[in-house]
Amino acid sequence: MENFIKELTPKKMSDYRLKSNDFIDMYNDDEVEIVDIRMDFETKVWQLNFGLQIPANELPNNINKLPKDKIIVCACPKSDRSIMASTYLNSIGIESKYLADGMLDLMEKLKGGMAKVIDI
DSSP states (O other): OHHHHHTOOHHHHTTTEEOHHHHHHHHHTTOEEEEEOSOHHHHTTSOOSSSEEOOGGGGGGOGGGSOSSSEEEEEOSSSHHHHHHHHHHHHTTOOEEEETTHHHHHHHHTSGGGGGGSOO
């Protein structure tokens, strides 16, 4: 964690954010895996039908479920929790970004006929 925080500069912050449109492109190119880090009671109401569902507080016990050959993209409705989850993963050496505009914006981009722009 010490090295991670020492290297964290304003210029470096953009390396950790991923906008929805860029996420879709990278997902379609098989470069990233999305991890819905919301709690179970939240995903029971609505969920993504792709990616992984691992609540943020369960990440430490489920590191083995994360693909090692892809960038992990942490996602929550906005971005608050996903920033923290992504920071945790980066601090332990797992390349991670957070969905900067959140799952709500991603779903807005993928609703209706636009859903076919992502390769599921």
